[in-house]
Amino acid sequence: MGEKDLRKSMSVLTIGTVIRLTSLTARQIRYYGDQGLVFPERTESNQRLYSLNDIDRILEIKDYLDEGMNIHDIKRIYYKQQLRKSKKGELTDVEARNYLKDDFLNAGRLNKSNDFRSNRL
DNA sequence: ATTCTCACA
DNA sequence: TGTGAGTA
CATH class of the missing domain: 1.10.1660.10 (Multidrug-efflux Transporter Regulator; Chain: A; Domain 2)
Known part of the structure; x- marks a missing residue:
């Protein structure tokens, strides 16, 4: 850097x-x-x-x-970007868990309608 | 004057 | 997301 x-x-x-x-x-x-x-x-x-x-x-x-994306979609994009950056570090695994945990927590209550997962990066 | 958290007639 | 309250 x-x-x-x-x-x-x-x-x-x-x-x-x-x-x-x-x-x-x-x-x-x-x-x-x-x-x-x-x-x-x-x-x-x-x-x-x-x-x-x-x-x-x-x-x-x-x-x-x-462009019509919701917070979840954007999270997925950055989540995948970071997976590419650090091919397979221990930190990634930890962060991955955090991302998923956070994802599930928020998915529990609100918006269950927006299910268009198109933007795969 | 700015920013922060919290909460919702 | 907006917005007002009550602080720091």
């Missing part, structure tokens, strides 16, 4: 900045984090801090949502 990428992964932007850069509401931005789609850091005062990479991902999520 180069220095440039390192800078892009530095969490230094407050949610206010993210709002201006993405035209999304604080509610939506925080929600993506709650769903494990982005992982902003936290300051000692519990303030969320986003990186430029987070901005890219948030913008991407926004597009996917506009």
